[in-house]
Amino acid sequence: MNPDKHWLQPDWPAPVNVHAATTLRTGGVSKGEYASLNPATHVGDSADLVSQNRHILKTMLNLPSEPIWLNQTHSNRAVKAIATDAPQEADASYTDQPGIVCTVMTADCLPLLVCSTDGTEIAAIHAGWRGLLDGVIDNTINALKNKDLLVWLGPAIGSERFEVGVEVHTAFLTKSAEYAPAFKQQSQDKWLADIYQLARINLATLGINKVYGGNFCTVTDKERFYSYRRDQVTGRMATLIWRD
Numbered sequence: 001m002n003p004d005k006h007w008l009q010p011d012w013p014a015p016v017n018v019h020a021a022t023t024l025r026t027g028g029v030s031k032g033e034y035a036s037l038n039p040a041t042h043v044g045d046s047a048d049l050v051s052q053n054r055h056i057l058k059t060m061l062n063l064p065s066e067p068i069w070l071n072q073t074h075s076n077r078a079v080k081a082i083a084t085d086a087p088q089e090a091d092a093s094y095t096d097q098p099g100i101v102c103t104v105m106t107a108d109c110l111p112l113l114v115c116s117t118d119g120t121e122i123a124a125i126h127a128g129w130r131g132l133l134d135g136v137i138d139n140t141i142n143a144l145k146n147k148d149l150l151v152w153l154g155p156a157i158g159s160e161r162f163e164v165g166v167e168v169h170t171a172f173l174t175k176s177a178e179y180a181p182a183f184k185q186q187s188q189d190k191w192l193a194d195i196y197q198l199a200r201i202n203l204a205t206l207g208i209n210k211v212y213g214g215n216f217c218t219v220t221d222k223e224r225f226y227s228y229r230r231d232q233v234t235g236r237m238a239t240l241i242w243r244d
Contacts, residue, residue, distance in 0.1 A: 006037055006060060010152040012212035015119030017098075017244040021061050022111065022154045023237050024224045028053040030235060038226070038235025040105050042071075045235060057238060067103035067240055068093055072126050074109075076134040078143050091131050092140040094123035101242040107226040108218050110195050111154035111239035112137065116146035117210075122241045127199060129164065133171055137202050151203055151211045154239045155225050158217025159184075159194035162229075168193065178205070 006027030010020045028037030029052045034045040039053050058066065068081040071089045081093035081102045093102045094114075102124035104111050109128035115121065121144050127136050141149070169191045172179040182197035196214035203211055218225040218237075226234045 008155070010113060010154070010213060012150055012152045014115050014150060014152075015117065017119045018115045018122060018241065019243070020113050020115075020152065020239075020241040022239040023057055023061075025226050025235060025237065026224070027060065028056055033231060033233045034235040039069075039238045040236035043235060044233065061240065063101050063240070064099040064242060065101055067101040067238065069103055069105075070126070072105065074128050074130040076131055076136040076139050078123070078125070078136065078140040080143075091127070091136050092123060092125040094121065094140060094143055096121045096145075098244050099242065101240050103238055103240045105236035105238050106154070106156065106218075107228045107234055107236045108157040108230075110156035110199055111237075112199065113152045113154065113239060113241045114140065114144070115150050115241065115243070116144065117148045117150060118146065119243055121146050122243050124239060124241050127195075129168055129172075129193065129195065129198070132195070132198055132202060133168075133175060137199065138206060141203075141206050141208065147207065149208050149210065151208055153196055153199060153211065153214035155216040155218050155221075155237060156195050156214075157219050157227070157229060159192060159196070161217060161219040162193045162195055164191050164193045165189060166191070172198065176201075176205070 007021040030038040071087040077090040078092035079090040081095040104126035112125040114123040184192040
């Protein structure tokens with residue numbers, strides 16, 4: 001990453017007409033816990049400052065249109081990315097149209113970007129453990145016509161910081177024993193979960209093995225990333241994808 005940039009550019013072999021980025025917490029105007037490039041309207045930040053941040057974000061990434069923001073609820077719902085008066089309630093969006101910016105916001109949950117190898121279809125997914133367990137990745141992939149896909153795993157909570165209860169461990173193993181390697185037992189009722197590995201296992205069941213990224217930790221990298229688990233009151237990163 002170029003140190004004077006306020007975003008990450010995914011390191012993946014996407015077609016030249018596909019563009020993507022994850023914003024960092026630097027380069028914006030928000031103050032205090034939200035410092036500084038917070039694009040989220042739902043976390044208690046000043047609406048005016050968020051609006052300014054969204055303008056900064058659009059300008060610095062040279063976006064072709066306003067991002068399609070979603071009302072994320074940790075669901076498994078994937079929708080077609082279209083501009084609406086109020087954000088659609090969903091945790092993933094997809095499109096085959098140029099100039100549409102699929103966008104998700106995260107601060108520990110896993111953002112996934114998807115594109116077809118021919119550059120015709122794209123998607124952005126917000127996957128916390130609930131959405132992942134309930135099939136948000138499956139529903140998004142199934143909505144795409146092209147099955148020759150690349151996936152990039154963006155900044156999320158690292159495997160040494162994501163402690164979960166026995167109920168989460170049990171829920172995943174009840175769904176599939178293949179998820180077992182993504183958990184490391186800490187005590188009788190606490191496990192460490194690797195959300196990147198959970199996603200890779202899920203993607204493999206869908207026949208997707210061209211998976212990149214997944215080497216971040218939002219909790220430990222306070223300089224670059226917002227983290228809900230670390231700070232509780234905090235902003236969000238935006239992860240965006242669009243095509244020419």
